Amino acid sequence: MLFAPNRFVMDWVNEKYLRRIEEVLKDLNGGQAPRVNMSVGSAPRESDPVKRSEVPARANGRVHEDAGSRVTEEEKGVAATVPGSTSVRPKSYNDRRPVQVEGDIKHQSFLNEGFTFETFVEGKSNQLARAASMQVAENPGGAYNPLFLYGGVGLGKTHLMHAIGNEIVARNPKAKVAYLRSERFVADMVKALQLNAINEFKRYYRSVDALLIDDIQFFARKERSQEEFFHTFNALLEGGQQVIVTCDRFPKEIVDMEERLKSRFGWGLTVMVEPPELETRVAILMKKAEQANVKLSSEAAFFIAQKIRSNVRELEGALRLVIANAHFTGSEITPPFIRESLKDLLALHEKQVSIDNIQRTVAEYYKIKVADLLSKRRTRTVTRPRQVAMSLSKELTNHSLPEIGDAFGGRDHTTVLHACKKIVELQETDPGIREDYQNFMRLLTT
């Protein structure tokens, strides 16, 4: 029996890999084909305190809500800094068009017309996320609700989110799609409370066909917003309206977020967007150059893609710089020209932290040997520094969890994940570890 975490993954594996899995098993089984059954499921976790059946009951069409927590100082701060109706996203969006917005909460909600499935380059790192997004766009409010997209910065989560919104509107021009960053939600809520218009706020957010909330991690510590979003979320899900959320981390890893909210994020489909591998980076560069009407040889694209590995936003930035330089100087875009154009950026990247460097710095700081960090020893004097080093490796390098596990004496990726969580927790509760960690960040990045 094979278990999949959700129906989407089960269908995906069924369609793409089941035959191959069966063939391999047949080979391993001396030519006899075993029957492979697939099912959705995993062992229930005790840490999930909220069950789906605990959705607040609706009385007379209204969602029951607690009197609730008060707006925190932090929430008031957000309300003061998020501007009224202009861009709430600090990125440059060239194409903006308003999406139908109604109600008394007068802000604008934008979808970037350039962020579509056509302009999104598919690769191994984002294949699953793209396919899931497409499914949601084709069937909003269906099986994958909410859709939770997570991953590091600049990897295309917002692009996919807009692509879904654009596709929903393309298929049904009457669909009401609201896209906003989570700060916008906080700011609107605070404004609504101040203006005694919280009912309008609720009505508006609950009236949409699809609610797209970007970078949900900013809800951390904003208790009243979390509560309001929790109820909006429930109302939308109950009404069969689609909710899409992006975040920089897996739901359970979001700090200072209510458990019941985190648990609900996992009800639909949770998919990771990973950093693109070389081939995808090259394909993205070629596509972006084509969009800019610039001829880019594959040699030049490979050169840039090999040098810039962090994320797609940086990759785009580097390409823009090269194109601008070529334009001003009338030069051809060749590897030596690229090297010259990007010399400052490349110098910065060459200084980038390696796992090796982290291990040496941590070992020296705690006066232990690097070999201890890689060993199987489990005494406290070694395990804590090892967890710190693993967590720093995750935070400061682009290596995946399995790669980090390998670099620490061939440990499993779950051990690395556990270490990262532990260190996040300890930084909250143990001032010593917090100080150590801050020292490492300074030592390694300046």
Ligand SMILES: Nc1ncnc2c1ncn2[C@@H]1O[C@H](COP(=O)(O)OP(=O)(O)OP(=O)(O)O)[C@@H](O)[C@H]1O
């Ligand atoms: N696979 C891709 N194909 C084409 N463009 C991409 C792809 N992935 C990312 N991009 C581009 O990279 C830029 C950054 O992407 P985006 O804003 O979606 O990242 P993000 O994951 O939402 O980051 P953040 O967490 O910082 O909000 C955008 O211009 C987007 O179009």
